[in-house]
Amino acid sequence: MNVGIVGGGQLARMLALAGYPLGWQFQVLDPAADACAGQVARFIQGDYHDETPLMALAAWADVVTFDFENVPAEAARILGQRVAVYPPAEALAVAQDRLDEKTLFWELGIPIPTFATVDSLEELQSAVRRLELPTVLKTRRLGYDGKGQRVLRTDRDIEAAWQALGSVPLILEKFVPFEHEVSILAVRDREGGTVFYPLVENHHRDGILRLSQAPCRKPELEQEGWDYARRLLERLNHVGVLAIEFFVKDGRLIANEMAPRVHNSGHWTIEGAETCQFENHLRAILGLPLGSTAAVGHSAMVNAIGDLPERSAVLSLPGAHYHAYGKTPRPGRKVGHVTLRADDPGMVSAGLERLLPMVGFRPDEFG
């Protein structure tokens, strides 16, 4: 089978690497000449708005998927006329707009922060009065890794935030003083079968995920998260992996956002789960039985942001697995990750204390 992927970043790269053992071929489409998945897969350099490369990918592939959700709707439509495309267009569309996403969460009974849409400075000021500070102003579209967001703590932040973001439709959310952040990774196959990975605990800095730990032993939250994920999977008629990020406050989940794709907080599954998220996404879109999502021991995944840690130092840590994405180092850029896996959670914690300083944090930074 030939699998086409729109987007050629690290997610596409890890999809290809997970799929080769099953005998499949991969081709990625990306506008950037140095798209890192192009190092390990066939590569079409082209714009997502240009029909020619999309047609070339559709002609070659038996099935097409995405490594990001902000695919132009027209691109998905062009592909969908010629080849099987997963996830479905609606899942992409909902994930592209925070208002649609929140509306869907609300319809499905998934708790969300109070919010208001904002299209003018006046609306922003009135929404701030209604929600009360602190709040978070976010662009409705094209936000990721903390981009397109401003936290409003005092009245003086209002106008600056409007100046920075006000050229596009916005949403204002009540800031959630959360105790933890967690995520759920769920997979649905073409026949409607579903599997769910153990709950993951996440830590961000500057809007970027830094550390994920799994399995996060909070059975009640896990069941609640799986239940919300099931509602979304079924409502969207989703096929493939779906990730949902939650805040935890007062022992309850509050949904932050979803991604209809493999997700950074699931990278630990490569070594830490019986079947990794990348393989299960491929199994789902290719109509094969989903694999076990059971954790194999305990895992901690640390992102390498901006630059890679030194290989020898990392590989001397027991249970360390090094993942370099083949990307040019640049401040703020995700260029790799390291997963620590061990049967004993104490070994993971001990390794983490040594690993965190290698990627620019204190040993107890997320303790």
Next chain:
Amino acid sequence: MNVGIVGGGQLARMLALAGYPLGWQFQVLDPAADACAGQVARFIQGDYHDETPLMALAAWADVVTFDFENVPAEAARILGQRVAVYPPAEALAVAQDRLDEKTLFWELGIPIPTFATVDSLEELQSAVRRLELPTVLKTRRLGYDGKGQRVLRTDRDIEAAWQALGSVPLILEKFVPFEHEVSILAVRDREGGTVFYPLVENHHRDGILRLSQAPCRKPELEQEGWDYARRLLERLNHVGVLAIEFFVKDGRLIANEMAPRVHNSGHWTIEGAETCQFENHLRAILGLPLGSTAAVGHSAMVNAIGDLPERSAVLSLPGAHYHAYGKTPRPGRKVGHVTLRADDPGMVSAGLERLLPMVGFRPDEFG
């Protein structure tokens, strides 16, 4: 780092797939246009006796290794003048000739079957009288997967075996009525550090490996095997993975043969060990710390010979991991393998009963 591999079969393919996560690039050299590693790595089609493709590989690579041991000595010499080459030429040379191999085993105190060299029918007849039937006649060079071998059970087999194999130098071995076959996979790094994988129990049919199970809980044999492996690694100044196959008779190991490379009986390590044999081979030749060889639960690896089993059926087995090599099906050809991994050995056994019929065996074939 750029890693060149002489030979583009499934071992090269799995080396590349294990190495991409570490950010390395791979290029393989193989005479066959459809060499299966060429589907996942840069590819030079060329003859091992032709200097031009060898020079091209050496010019591109930071280090060169092999996916088979029968590399022409001249090819290794040409490469070695221009680029770091591992394993060392002596390890390749010894593994290419059963007489050299047995002589080395004998020198190092590693038990071997009684044997005699044979260069004429008269020598064969006299050797058979000395060793007594049953015996095994083998070509000294270029044997693999049972090719170049004949078992001699009665006097009538002698002349037929000579007719089949007698055009090249031969060796006659006393047939070992073994209870089990096992193998040891060992790794040595460039500084002389060594690690050893758990003992593997192997089952062959028609000279081809069919089933490997690990870890094989026979502590005394494991220590003995590691000791022999250590002697070989040090004597050869080996760098990379070295595999040794043994017969087990009366509770002792008798060495059958060695391979100075990653080995079929180590494929289970992809899912079943903390660091797989492919990654550890690469870590060794690239001067990085070796990874833990500890087993993660229990594993059984089954080869797919001639044709691949049905994907859906295999993937519905708990803990099954499917590996297709991208090779055209052909009788007797290794086209893939399946590994069953679970924390509970009973789950592996139960899965094996269902898996074996999918690759043409009875459920209790190797019980």
